[in-house]
Amino acid sequence: MGAATQRGLALAKFAIDPDASRFTVQAFATGLLSSFGHNPTVGIRDFDGEIECEPDTFANAHLRLTLRTKAMDVLDEMKRDDREKLEQEMYGKVLEIDRFPTATFESKEITVQKLGEDLLVAHVKGELQFHGTSREHGFDARVTRIGTMLRISGQFPLKQSEYGIKPFSFAGGALKLKDELKFNFELVARKEE
Numbered sequence: 001m002g003a004a005t006q007r008g009l010a011l012a013k014f015a016i017d018p019d020a021s022r023f024t025v026q027a028f029a030t031g032l033l034s035s036f037g038h039n040p041t042v043g044i045r046d047f048d049g050e051i052e053c054e055p056d057t058f059a060n061a062h063l064r065l066t067l068r069t070k071a072m073d074v075l076d077e078m079k080r081d082d083r084e085k086l087e088q089e090m091y092g093k094v095l096e097i098d099r100f101p102t103a104t105f106e107s108k109e110i111t112v113q114k115l116g117e118d119l120l121v122a123h124v125k126g127e128l129q130f131h132g133t134s135r136e137h138g139f140d141a142r143v144t145r146i147g148t149m150l151r152i153s154g155q156f157p158l159k160q161s162e163y164g165i166k167p168f169s170f171a172g173g174a175l176k177l178k179d180e181l182k183f184n185f186e187l188v189a190r191k192e193e
Contacts, residue, residue: 012055014150014189016065018047023067024075026182027168038076040086040177046071051150051189053110058120058143061110070097086168094160094168096131103130105137118145122152131163141185148191155184 023044049065070091074083091097107126114120120143128137139156159179160167169176 011052013192014051016049017188020188022186028178041075043075058112063107065105069095133163150189152187
């Protein structure tokens with residue numbers, strides 16, 4: 001793709017490698033029967049994105065990430081029928097994947113704090129478009145440079161209700177999932193030539 005320029009400076013581009021990356025969502029059970037339920041972990045399987053920044057200082061950084069909501073799987077061990085029911089509810093009633101097939105995040109501001117030669121913390125603020133709603137969202141990420149590759153890790157909470165999502169429940173509400181989810185990411189981004 002070549003290098004982009006911003007204010008006359010050549011920016012390095014890094015493409016996120018979903019095959020080498022891991023992106024998960026942890027949900028938490030609540031309700032009368034929560035002690036019999038579990039806290040499901042969902043793997044996000046289909047996403048892509050890119051990072052642009054000044055090669056040495058990581059200044060003027062920009063992040064874009066897109067994920068497809070139809071490619072999420074429950075990772076926990078459970079009975080096949082339970083897994084199929086949970087995934088059917090998640091796709092149809094919670095995520096409404098036919099109406100909202102993607103979620104996107106685009107940074108508006110990234111500030112970087114160097115912790116070492118190839119280690120830094122990035123404070124990221126931007127806009128998350130999810131389930132038909134756009135909101136400001138921020139998180140911190142630990143970034144390690146390994147040759148021409150970046151390894152980016154972190155976590156952030158997200159309340160489903162802020163995006164018009166009613167948390168999943170069953171057994172007449174005796175077992176349901178809490179509003180707040182915890183997202184964890186371990187992303188690998190490779191420098192483009």
